Amino acid sequence: MTSLLETQGLSRRFGGLAAVADVDFTLPAGEIRAIIGPNGAGKTTFVSLIAGRLAPSSGMIRFDGEEITGLPAFRRARRGIAYTFQITSIFANLTVGENVMLAARGGRGGGPPPERCLARVGLEARAEQKAGTLAYGHQRLLEVAMGLALAPRLLILDEPTQGLSDVEIAGFADLVRGLAGETTILLIEHNMQVVMELAQRITVMDRGAILAEGTPAAIRADEAVQRAYLGSV
Amino acid sequence: MPFLPHLFLAFLEGTVAAAVLALTALGLSLTFGVMRVVNVAHGEFYMLGAMLAWYLAKLSPGAPLPGFLLALVGAPLAVGALAFLTERLVLRRINYDPEATIVATIGLLFVIQQLALTVFGAEAKPVAAPFTYRIAFPWFGYSGYKLFVVAASAAILLAAWWVMARTRVGLVMRVTQFDREMAQAFGIRVGHVYAAVFAAGAAIAALAAVLLVPIQQAHYLMGLDPLLMSFIVVIIGGLGSIRGSVIAALVIGMADGIVSVFFRPTLASILATLLVAFVLVLRPQGLFGTAPR
Amino acid sequence: MSRALGLHLAVAAALFLAQFAVGDYAQLMLTRIMVLAIYATGYNLLFGYTGLLSLGHAMFFATGLYAAALGTTRLGLSAPAAFLFAIFLGVAVSAAIGAVALRAKGVAFMIVTLMFSQAFFLTVLYFGDYTRGDEGIVIADTIRVFQFLGQTVDLTAPAVRYNLALLLLALAIGASYAAVRSHMGHVLVAIRENEDRTAMLGYDVARYKLLALVLSGTLSALSGATYALMFAYAGSTLASIQYSIHPLLWTLLGGAATTLGPLLGTGLMFTLVDVASGLTNAHLLVVGVALILLVLFFPKGILGTLRQRWLGWLP
Numbered sequence: 003m004t005s006l007l008e009t010q011g012l013s014r015r016f017g018g019l020a021a022v023a024d025v026d027f028t029l030p031a032g033e034i035r036a037i038i039g040p041n042g043a044g045k046t047t048f049v050s051l052i053a054g055r056l057a058p059s060s061g062m063i064r065f066d067g068e069e070i071t072g073l074p075a076f077r078r079a080r081r082g083i084a085y086t087f088q089i090t091s092i093f094a095n096l097t098v099g100e101n102v103m104l105a106a107r108g109g110r111g112g113g114p115p116p117e118r119c120l121a122r123v124g125l126e127a128r129a130e131q132k133a134g135t136l137a138y139g140h141q142r143l144l145e146v147a148m149g150l151a152l153a154p155r156l157l158i159l160d161e162p163t164q165g166l167s168d169v170e171i172a173g174f175a176d177l178v179r180g181l182a183g184e185t186t187i188l189l190i191e192h193n194m195q196v197v198m199e200l201a202q203r204i205t206v207m208d209r210g211a212i213l214a215e216g217t218p219a220a221i222r223a224d225e226a227v228q229r230a231y232l233g234s235v
Numbered sequence: 236m237p238f239l240p241h242l243f244l245a246f247l248e249g250t251v252a253a254a255v256l257a258l259t260a261l262g263l264s265l266t267f268g269v270m271r272v273v274n275v276a277h278g279e280f281y282m283l284g285a286m287l288a289w290y291l292a293k294l295s296p297g298a299p300l301p302g303f304l305l306a307l308v309g310a311p312l313a314v315g316a317l318a319f320l321t322e323r324l325v326l327r328r329i330n331y332d333p334e335a336t337i338v339a340t341i342g343l344l345f346v347i348q349q350l351a352l353t354v355f356g357a358e359a360k361p362v363a364a365p366f367t368y369r370i371a372f373p374w375f376g377y378s379g380y381k382l383f384v385v386a387a388s389a390a391i392l393l394a395a396w397w398v399m400a401r402t403r404v405g406l407v408m409r410v411t412q413f414d415r416e417m418a419q420a421f422g423i424r425v426g427h428v429y430a431a432v433f434a435a436g437a438a439i440a441a442l443a444a445v446l447l448v449p450i451q452q453a454h455y456l457m458g459l460d461p462l463l464m465s466f467i468v469v470i471i472g473g474l475g476s477i478r479g480s481v482i483a484a485l486v487i488g489m490a491d492g493i494v495s496v497f498f499r500p501t502l503a504s505i506l507a508t509l510l511v512a513f514v515l516v517l518r519p520q521g522l523f524g525t526a527p528r
Numbered sequence: 529m530s531r532a533l534g535l536h537l538a539v540a541a542a543l544f545l546a547q548f549a550v551g552d553y554a555q556l557m558l559t560r561i562m563v564l565a566i567y568a569t570g571y572n573l574l575f576g577y578t579g580l581l582s583l584g585h586a587m588f589f590a591t592g593l594y595a596a597a598l599g600t601t602r603l604g605l606s607a608p609a610a611f612l613f614a615i616f617l618g619v620a621v622s623a624a625i626g627a628v629a630l631r632a633k634g635v636a637f638m639i640v641t642l643m644f645s646q647a648f649f650l651t652v653l654y655f656g657d658y659t660r661g662d663e664g665i666v667i668a669d670t671i672r673v674f675q676f677l678g679q680t681v682d683l684t685a686p687a688v689r690y691n692l693a694l695l696l697l698a699l700a701i702g703a704s705y706a707a708v709r710s711h712m713g714h715v716l717v718a719i720r721e722n723e724d725r726t727a728m729l730g731y732d733v734a735r736y737k738l739l740a741l742v743l744s745g746t747l748s749a750l751s752g753a754t755y756a757l758m759f760a761y762a763g764s765t766l767a768s769i770q771y772s773i774h775p776l777l778w779t780l781l782g783g784a785a786t787t788l789g790p791l792l793g794t795g796l797m798f799t800l801v802d803v804a805s806g807l808t809n810a811h812l813l814v815v816g817v818a819l820i821l822l823v824l825f826f827p828k829g830i831l832g833t834l835r836q837r838w839l840g841w842l843p
Contacts, residue, residue: 053728055724055728074727075727075728076727076728076729076730076731076732076733077730079727079728079729079730080730084728085728087725087728091722091724091725092722092725093718093721093722093725094721095721096717096718096721100714104714104715104718104726104729105729107711108715108726108729108730108731109729109730110730148729152729152730273635273638273639325820325823325824328824329823329824333634333635334581334635334638335823335827337581337583337635337638338776338780338819338822338823339819339820339823339824341773341776341816341819342815342816342817342818342819342820342823343816343820344816345812345813345815345816345817345819346813346816346817346820347816348812348816349810349811349812349813349816350810350813352810353808353810353813459769463646466639470639501650501653501654502654504650505647505650505651505654508643508644508646508647508650509643509644509647511639511643512628512629512639512640512643512644512647513628515632515636515639515640515643516628516629516631516632516636516640517631519632519633519636
């Protein structure tokens with residue numbers, strides 16, 4: 003299987019600190035991959051490099067066979083890399099429908115119509131509501147809807163269940179499972195239950211580098227990972 | 236006058252210009268650096284200092300020295316108080332939002348300028364120097380007072396550096412500048428620091444004007460030029476870097492002083508403003524500054 | 529017909545009828561207000577809708593002003609030709625400035641625009657031989673009476689000026705209304721609300737900002753050219769920092785991000801200053817106080833506050 007996403011020697015330094023250090027990473031198409039690791043491991047920095055929000059200090063990123071290292075963020079979105087923000091970043095003063103509409107018209111095109119995206123996440127009844135008045139959990143769902151409207155080939159979810167109730171988390175997991183066939187998913191998560199349920203493979207990062215990679219069972223058994231991070235699952 | 240002595244005269248003029256500019260810019264650098272806000276009315280605080288100097292000098296008839304001393308103390312205090320009031324009443328209410336502060340201080344600029352026009356009138360006001368002492372160089376005579384201004388300015392800059400680097404007050408200011416939230420976590424009353432810094436910045440500008448006004452006359456429109464020049468200095472020297480501001484002031488003041496002796500000032504101003512613009516475009520934190528956290 | 533459209537037409541009608549109801553002085557002042565409201569409307573596109581605060585728009589206004597003035601007096605252009613020339617220069621200058629200035633963000637952008645504008649102003653003074661500095665260029669009456677599409681247009685006649693200004697203003701506000709409701713307008717608002725997010729949705733934010741700045745600058749230049757041709761005067765004060773602050777103030781007062789706010793703000797401020805000038809020669813004091821009060825208590829301006837509290841449909 004050809005890899006959808008590939009990085010070679012990807013690094014990002016801030017002053018003297020290497021937030022991401024020389025990372026080689028491959029992600030096959032169609033997979034659900036989770037990235038886990040302690041705080042400060044470089045997870046968000048890593049996906050920000052992939053999404054184009056940050057420029058790398060060195061290294062190479064390849065998407066669908068083409069190098070995108072120098073490509074600005076908006077072009078990557080047009081190619082099908084959708085990023086949902088760790089800190090909810092919707093347009094509070096626009097309606098829910100307008101938010102998704104903006105996403106639909108910005109991205110690759112050919113994505114599902116906005117109503118369909120809203121229906122996928124269960125927000126279709128709230129299309130006319132001002133996005134800023136949504137409950138927090140619903141705002142997170144709106145983020146995902148906007149990601150979907152971009153017709154993504156790679157959907158990056160940065161800590162999507164943070165702040166959600168258990169019921170909402172369960173609903174979210176169903177949503178992601180439903181998406182698995184259509185798009186490749188890269189998921190940063192702290193909630194180990196969600197990770198173990200959803201992920202087909204897990205990448206563990208620590209201090210800017212990849213500590214381990216493998217199936218959920220393998221990772222759970224890995225001693226180094228347990229030492230660095232896992233604790234009790 | 237032959238060229239070398241002419242150059243020496245230009246050098247002296249440049250030093251005086253640099254000294255006053257460094258002092259004026261210091262006030263702006265403090266507010267910009269610690270509070271991260273742009274005070275467009277900074278030049279007006281300067282102008283007020285000059286006006287008050289003239290007024291206080293008029294109040295004390297006879298020899299100019301007592302009036303000068305009175306102005307040296309009174310003007311910065313008065314202007315500082317006004318700045319403090321502004322900070323409490325306006326800046327704090329808008330929560331130091333960068334855009335809103337610019338608009339509010341533009342309004343303040345107009346208010347102060349026009350009040351000065353109404354109260355003091357539109358004519359330029361001369362102020363006598365506290366002492367006249369002519370230094371006789373072989374080629375020309377030079378005002379001893381101007382050299383005094385340089386010395387006084389240097390002394391104040393050194394004092395400011397000492398306060399910032401060696402005292403607790405300075406430490407508090409530097410911590411607040413570096414990381415506002417961390418300062419709050421340490422129990423520093425950021426609001427109080429801001430009020431003090433804003434007042435101090437204005438007071439120093441007024442002080443610079445008091446020193447300068449015997450050389451140049453006081454006029455209600457005199458605030459615009461120091462504002463632009465201070466901006467240029469602070470931006471080129473780097474936001475938040477007082478050392479950078481001083482270095483930039485020396486370079487720019489010297490260049491300005493020398494150029495104005497030889498050339499038309501307008502062209503130099505054009506080049507200077509364009510230079511600031513391009514520095515900001517290419518290096519938003521200035522030459523020596525650190526980007527805000 | 530939507531309420532918004534109806535409101536616009538009503539305002540246009542009211543302005544049209546006003547000329548018959550007011551005296552000569554008021555008519556002249558209204559003409560001036562309408563011409564400068566075009567400037568404010570242009571400014572609002574960048575400030576209100578895109579969220580970029582420029583402190584240097586006087587350079588765009590002055591580009592149009594001097595293009596028209598120098599075009600007619602020095603280059604021998606007819607009034608219509610000079611007008612087109614001014615618009616063309618407006619596009620060119622705003623594109624050039626935008627390409628450089630937009631690389632600076634936030635506060636830096638404000639200062640960069642201020643600096644460029646100041647440099648422009650000083651250049652106007654430097655070439656005083658041509659621009660006649662503060663004294664200004666006076667455009668002869670003969671130039672201001674011209675042939676256009678077979679008709680004689682006499683810009684020295686108050687009625688002609690008034691209606692032409694009204695027409696241009698209507699076009700400007702109409703264009704701004706259309707732009708705001710278009711997809712481009714929605715993207716600009718998105719950029720204002722959350723630039724990062726907008727980029728991540730696949731929009732070329734830099735290009736949209738440049739487009740907004742060019743539109744804004746060109747409208748400002750159009751206003752400047754109209755001003756020169758109608759009032760026969762192009763002086764350096766119109767290129768000074770004051771004239772960069774004015775559209776900001778007018779837009780803030782009337783309501784940023786509303787289509788009619790700039791017009792309202794310009795009209796109100798003009799009237800205020802006019803009344804104040806009668807009382808004191810420190811009329812800028814009114815401007816200063818207005819700015820401070822606006823920022824403190826009515827950051828959304830009159831129409832903006834109205835829209836927020838009661839009239840949500842206000843365009």
